[in-house]
Amino acid sequence: MTTTATPAGETTVPPSRRTRRWIEDWRPEDPDFWESTGRQVARRNLIWSIFAEHLGFSVWLIWSVSSAFLVATGFDYTPQQLFLLVALPNLVGSLLRLPYTFAVPKFGGRNFTMASAALLLIPTLGFAYAVQRPETPYWVFCLIAATAGLGGGNFASSMANINFFYPSAKKGAALGLNAAGGNLGVSLIQLFLPVIVGGAGIFGLVKASEGGIDLQRAAWVYAGLAVVATLAAYFFMDNLSTATSSPREQMKVVRKRQTWIMAFLYIGTFGSFIGYSAAMPLLIKLNFWVPEPAPLGTGIYFAYFAFLGALVGSLTRPFGGWLADRLGGAKVTLGAFAAMVVFTLAVLWTLMQLTPNPTADPAIASANQSWFPWFLSFFLCVFAATGIGNGSTYKMIPAIWRTEAERATAPGTPERTAALLAGTKQASAAIGVIGAVGAIGGFLIPMAFSAPWVADPMSATKGAFLVFTGFYVICGAVTWAVYLRRPAEVHAQSLAGAGI
Incomplete structure (x- = not known):
C-alpha cells in the first residue's frame, strides 16, 4: 500500500478499495506537476478515451446507414419507419448521458x-441476429435500434472523465480532440459499413465485399472492437481519486441558469451534428436516388456520400475548441450559429429546385441529380459550422464554472484551490446534463424529416429546414444577449470578460 502527501505535509493512507490503477495525487493546475507527470498520463488516458468513444459513436450511428439497406435485404419498411429506426438510438443515447456522467466519479x-x-456487445450482437431474419417484427428492430443508444452515452462519461485530467487552459483543445475522435466514429461507420456489408465500394478505390449485402458482417466487426476497447481501458487507463462527487452534489448544476442556457445552445450545435449525420443517408436516398436499374440505380448513390457530413463536422470540432481558447467561446459560438443560418437557408434553396419524386421515376431522379453538388456543398458547410460550434460550446462550460470559482475566492488561498476543484466537478456534471439535453436534437431532427403528419416527404423536409433556420437565429440571439451584449447584467459581464 502506498501513501500520499497532502498539501499540508500530512500523510494519508489511500482507501483500501484503491488499486494501482487509481491515482491519488492529481494537480493539473500545478505547472511543475503538469510538466513532470501530468501531461504524459493525461495524454495516455485521452488516447484510449478517444478510441472507446469513437467506437461508441460508431455503434450509436450504425442504424443511420444500415437502415438505408434494409429494403434491399428483404424488409418492407416505409420512409417514416426507417427514420424512426434512425432516431431511436439518438433518443436513448441522450437519456443515458446523465447517468453515464455521474458514473465517472x-x-x-x-x-x-x-x-x-x-455494453456495446448488446446492440452489436442484437443487430447481427435481427438483420439475418426478414421475418423479424418491426418492433424488435425498434428495440434493438434503441439499445444502440448505449454508444451515445459513452460521450458524456468520456468527456466528464477527460475534463478531470487537464488544466483549465488546455481543456478546450483536449475536450475538442476527445469529442472529435468520437464524432469521427459517425463518419467512419457511414464510410466503411457499406464496404463491409457488400453494399458499395468507395468511389471505385475500394471494392465492396462480394456475395451480396450481408449486414451482420458490420455487427461482428464492431462487437470485436468492443472487446478490444474493454481490454485497452483495463490495461492503459487510470482512475482519479480526486474525481469524486455524490449524485446529489452533482445535481446542483440543474439549478443553475447557465446549465440550461448552454444546454439550449448545445441542442443547436451538437444536436444538429448528430441529427443531420443520422438522417443524411436517407435524405440523399429519398431525394436524389431511385433503385432502378439495379444494382446501383439512377441518381446519387447515398452510400458514396453519406459519411462526408459527419467527417467534416468531426474535423472542425477541435478547430472550434482551438479558436475558443484564443478568441473566446461565445464569439466563436455566435459565428457558428450565423454560418448555420446562412447555409441552412442555402440547403433549403437547393431543395426547392428539386422535383418531388413519389413514384421513384428514374427520369426525375436524373434531373434532380444536377442539383446534388449544390446540396452537398451547402450541407457540408452546415456540418462544418456545427463542428466549430460543438468545440466552442464545450470550451465555454468549464470556463463558466472556473470563472464563478475565481469570483468567489481570493488568488493563492486554500479556498481558491478548493473552489476550483469543486468547479471542475460541477463542470463535469454540467457536461452530462448539457450533453444529454443537446443530444435530444439527434432524435428531433430525423423525426422532423419523417413528419408522419405531412403526406409529401419533400414538403416535410423543406418545412424541417425552415424550422431549423429559425431555431439557429434564436440560438445566436441568446448567445449574444447572455455572453456578449454590452451593457449586460453583472454576471454575464464577468463571464464574457473572462473570455467565455
Whole structure:
C-alpha cells in the first residue's frame, strides 16, 4: 500500500478499495506537476478515451446507414419507419448521458470506460441476429435500434472523465480532440459499413465485399472492437481519486441558469451534428436516388456520400475548441450559429429546385441529380459550422464554472484551490446534463424529416429546414444577449470578460 502527501505535509493512507490503477495525487493546475507527470498520463488516458468513444459513436450511428439497406435485404419498411429506426438510438443515447456522467466519479473513469465498452456487445450482437431474419417484427428492430443508444452515452462519461485530467487552459483543445475522435466514429461507420456489408465500394478505390449485402458482417466487426476497447481501458487507463462527487452534489448544476442556457445552445450545435449525420443517408436516398436499374440505380448513390457530413463536422470540432481558447467561446459560438443560418437557408434553396419524386421515376431522379453538388456543398458547410460550434460550446462550460470559482475566492488561498476543484466537478456534471439535453436534437431532427403528419416527404423536409433556420437565429440571439451584449447584467459581464 502506498501513501500520499497532502498539501499540508500530512500523510494519508489511500482507501483500501484503491488499486494501482487509481491515482491519488492529481494537480493539473500545478505547472511543475503538469510538466513532470501530468501531461504524459493525461495524454495516455485521452488516447484510449478517444478510441472507446469513437467506437461508441460508431455503434450509436450504425442504424443511420444500415437502415438505408434494409429494403434491399428483404424488409418492407416505409420512409417514416426507417427514420424512426434512425432516431431511436439518438433518443436513448441522450437519456443515458446523465447517468453515464455521474458514473465517472462513482466508479472511476477507467472502470466505467471498461463497462461502457463491454455494453456495446448488446446492440452489436442484437443487430447481427435481427438483420439475418426478414421475418423479424418491426418492433424488435425498434428495440434493438434503441439499445444502440448505449454508444451515445459513452460521450458524456468520456468527456466528464477527460475534463478531470487537464488544466483549465488546455481543456478546450483536449475536450475538442476527445469529442472529435468520437464524432469521427459517425463518419467512419457511414464510410466503411457499406464496404463491409457488400453494399458499395468507395468511389471505385475500394471494392465492396462480394456475395451480396450481408449486414451482420458490420455487427461482428464492431462487437470485436468492443472487446478490444474493454481490454485497452483495463490495461492503459487510470482512475482519479480526486474525481469524486455524490449524485446529489452533482445535481446542483440543474439549478443553475447557465446549465440550461448552454444546454439550449448545445441542442443547436451538437444536436444538429448528430441529427443531420443520422438522417443524411436517407435524405440523399429519398431525394436524389431511385433503385432502378439495379444494382446501383439512377441518381446519387447515398452510400458514396453519406459519411462526408459527419467527417467534416468531426474535423472542425477541435478547430472550434482551438479558436475558443484564443478568441473566446461565445464569439466563436455566435459565428457558428450565423454560418448555420446562412447555409441552412442555402440547403433549403437547393431543395426547392428539386422535383418531388413519389413514384421513384428514374427520369426525375436524373434531373434532380444536377442539383446534388449544390446540396452537398451547402450541407457540408452546415456540418462544418456545427463542428466549430460543438468545440466552442464545450470550451465555454468549464470556463463558466472556473470563472464563478475565481469570483468567489481570493488568488493563492486554500479556498481558491478548493473552489476550483469543486468547479471542475460541477463542470463535469454540467457536461452530462448539457450533453444529454443537446443530444435530444439527434432524435428531433430525423423525426422532423419523417413528419408522419405531412403526406409529401419533400414538403416535410423543406418545412424541417425552415424550422431549423429559425431555431439557429434564436440560438445566436441568446448567445449574444447572455455572453456578449454590452451593457449586460453583472454576471454575464464577468463571464464574457473572462473570455467565455
